[in-house]
Amino acid sequence: MKIAVLPGDGIGPEVTAQALKVLDVFAREGTPIEFEHGLIGGCAYDESGHPLPDSTFKLAREADAILFGAEGGFQYETLSRGLRPGDALLSIRRELNLFANFRPVVTWPELVGASPLKAERLEGLDLMILRELTGDLYFGEPRGVTSENGVRVGINTMRYDENEIRRIAHVAFRTARTRRARVCSVDKANVLESMELWREVVEEVGQEYPDVTLEHLYVDAAAMSLLRSPQHFDVLLTGNLFGDILSDEASMLTGSIGMLPSASIGDGTKGLYEPVHGCAPDIAGKDVANPLASILSAAMMLRMSFDMHSGADRIERAVRRVLASGYRTADIAEPGTKLVGTAQMGDLVVAALS
Template sequence: MTEAAGHEREASNIMRSIERAKAVISPEDSEIRAPCRARHPQGLGPERERDREHPFVIGIVRGEGIGPEVVDAGLAVLDALSSTGTVTFERRCAHPTREGGNGEHGSAIDGTFRRFCEDVFTDHGVLFAGAVGGRFVYDMRIAFDLYHKINPIATNASLRDVGCLKPDRVDGVDLVVVRECVGGIYQGRWHTDRADDTQRVAAQSFSYDESQVRRVVRIAAEMARDRRRRLLLVTKPNGIPDISRLWLDCARDAAQEHDVELTTLEIDYAVYRLIDAAPDLDVVVTSNLFGDILVDLGGLLLGSRGLCYGASYSADGAAVYQTNHGAAHDLAGTDLANPGGQILSLAMMLRVSFGLHDEADLVDSAIDDVWRAGFRTPDIMQEGCVAVGTREMTDRICSRIVELAATTASPC
């Protein structure tokens, strides 16, 4: 392949990824009122929608800890959608087996699991995953060039009094964090030496190349252009000078190209602003480490870390959907885990990767209706509400999906 052809192919891949990642159509575009709709970027459109008559392929990774419970909740939602007769899904299940060879952690992606993922992606499918320990998420991103992650953070009016923040700090929050996933400190090199018989010296080195940064800030700028035209870049200029300068140069170019307003904040002040003035934020673009911090903190805005979710994407449509919380081994088997984040990631999957906007709206609306009716898992419990476990919350959401589907299908 010539150099020019390589650049052309890369540009084409980036444009396809941008089209997938565009942010949101307003709720008024649908008969189903979907208060959570602004959580999700726009879907792929006609290319995927034309396959509606054929099963959509989903690779299931149930994970560990509470992973199997919340992933099973998502699968129950798929069953509810399938029962409406409008769409079918083909499920394929696997679990990664760790091998040695990647630092002291070992690789999370063995040959069998890699082939499983390749087959799913080749058939235009995606992965729906629970939490997996070790370096699973990092190794997956390298193995399949899942180079950017999108994390929607949009609050729900039914939960405005749930968390530790004042309601006026969470009202109207609707932002998206876009972070780079295949460069930086999480993908660096590390080792431990001994300075002498008494001390160890641990070291880790990392870098970004310009192409890695440019393709991520382009996606973020495109999303900002289609939302409120505000792009926030988060760096640390004095602490990480050259890398911060590279990000700023690339972000300035992308903002100018897409005619959006660019502001920059250092990570420490960005954390403060996220809590103090989140409604003012639109699209945030940053490195993996800084994005990781911001998104987990976003759980305070949502009312629970159990509601944080997102997806990692490649340029050609490969994707992994999952929550942002960990395996929570202490909650495994207790029926106390909140399935909300995992189910919201499934709704994002339906909309973004499969173009199933109506089905995604059903899921979003069902979740909101159940919360509004006062049914809550312990982490989002309020006075006057009814405490339910993982299974009952899932059952209620599934029942509501079926009810809403029957209502919208009625000629009356």
């Protein structure tokens, strides 16, 4: 089991280190796990002049799974396109064809009070946001900033072909079959032709899954419903842009974006696993970041890339025990809880695994 470890920038190295502590428990127990580290993002640019060095891409391509931390930083925002830290992650997603992004949104009972929503709206919440990851405005052409009649014009193209839509729709319906058999497809078909095609193709695929209920929502209505009645959703199928926005909104259902793991999968079992929260440079190096999203991403890795369901369950139970014992990082702290730092939270999860 060869895992490419790409901690990246900001709080990425801190939270990834805690996930590695947890995975190392399984290595010590005899699971054949091999870790190999690589540079990506801003730190790779500082070292080599490019955010995705050839050696890092080779490592990612040859690994069985990728554990990613975060990328970015204020100092890189003025770099040319192609040299920014975020371009490295986009390149890996595209080149390895990791088109299906799974973002589970689960409200842990111990954290109901950390969410700004009323507790009765969150009880038993368990939904999966399934985001198409290699199309849409992020990759569509033409794009760029040009000049027309002396006026600057910014261009991005929302583009999907039916094959791209069809494959992510199949993933959504197959996923729903393992859950509560409901898919809600999110689009803007009343305005955008690309989303009109999205709806048509999802409908066609849905006919192959008569045991799964399909509904459609426009993205603005979906955003409202996520806050008004989140328990209604099971699998939320979205395009790249809408999924990016809705999943960050959904983080408030869990109490903090520091609780959201994710997995990006292609046609096989190879996947890239990462916390959703980003690099958070303002708190980097201060031992205050929440590592639980990274740890839970490692659990997703065991389950989805290595078929280690019992190991993934063990990690999730350990996180639950730590939360039930009252330990919290700053982002999920409430009165009466015990505040801990990044490293101590990782140590607590490791201890709970035993």
